[in-house]
Amino acid sequence: MGEIVCQHISKAWGMGTADELLALDNISFSVNSGEFVVIIGPSGCGKSTLLSMIAGLEKPTSGTILHNGEPIKAPQSDRSLIFQQPSLLPWLSLIDNVAFGLTLKGMNKKERYQRAQHFLSEVGLRNFANKYPHQLSGGMQQRACIARALCLGADIILMDEPFAALDVQTRYNMQKFLLDIWEGTNKTVIFVTHHIDEAVFLADRVIILTARPGRVLESVKINMPRPRDVISAEFERHRAMFIEHLRSEVTKAFAEQELAEMLDTRIK
């Protein structure tokens, strides 16, 4: 079970300094256990900031985030954050990377390796257990990161543009792979992306944030059956709706950036 509740979350960076910047403003939403939620919004609207706070790496300036009813105060192994660049330790083999967190939990070596091997098999990397990260493709490395999260017993998987660095075909394969894993494990996934197609393909629900400071603009359920056909009329209808929702927010974000650059030039 993995439920997240964000209650009136705001985040200001550099509080009390001349560089104070309000990244998120009064964000409230819930993610049900086993739900696949995708967060989209213009660049700089605070998507990564929000994920870092749910992970427990950053604290909100105000508001509370609850995981299964308990306030989040620090990172924990039952919430795993996966980034755009795979975060494997280059000096460890794949199986040691996946088993690494279990050492910290005090599990003995045999059990650690059995568990890690099981999850490597789950993500299709059974035969790569003794390879090192540099011997794997980007997609395989991301699969290993997912195996590590599952191995550590995460019930919430937080993903910050995890497939953005992959080529189009690998990205599509990884999206299908992630849905298979999600359907098989019933984990809760909170996934950040810039790609509207990725959001429509994956999500049970899409949360759209406004231009900075990020606020919840809309929360849209996607009831299309899976696997979703990216060239169907229904997919196109969702795609068009999200483009329409985002258009004005992206324009605002660009206008703000241009203004900031203009002021910066004048000051200099």
Ligand SMILES: Nc1ncnc2c1ncn2[C@@H]1O[C@H](COP(=O)(O)OP(=O)(O)OP(=O)(O)O)[C@@H](O)[C@H]1O
């Ligand atoms: N550690 C930090 N210190 C100060 N400001 C930060 C920090 N992290 C992010 N910010 C600022 O907070 C705002 C939101 O950043 P964030 O990276 O969360 O946005 P984002 O929506 O994920 O952006 P993108 O889509 O471009 O990755 C930005 O203006 C950014 O410059």
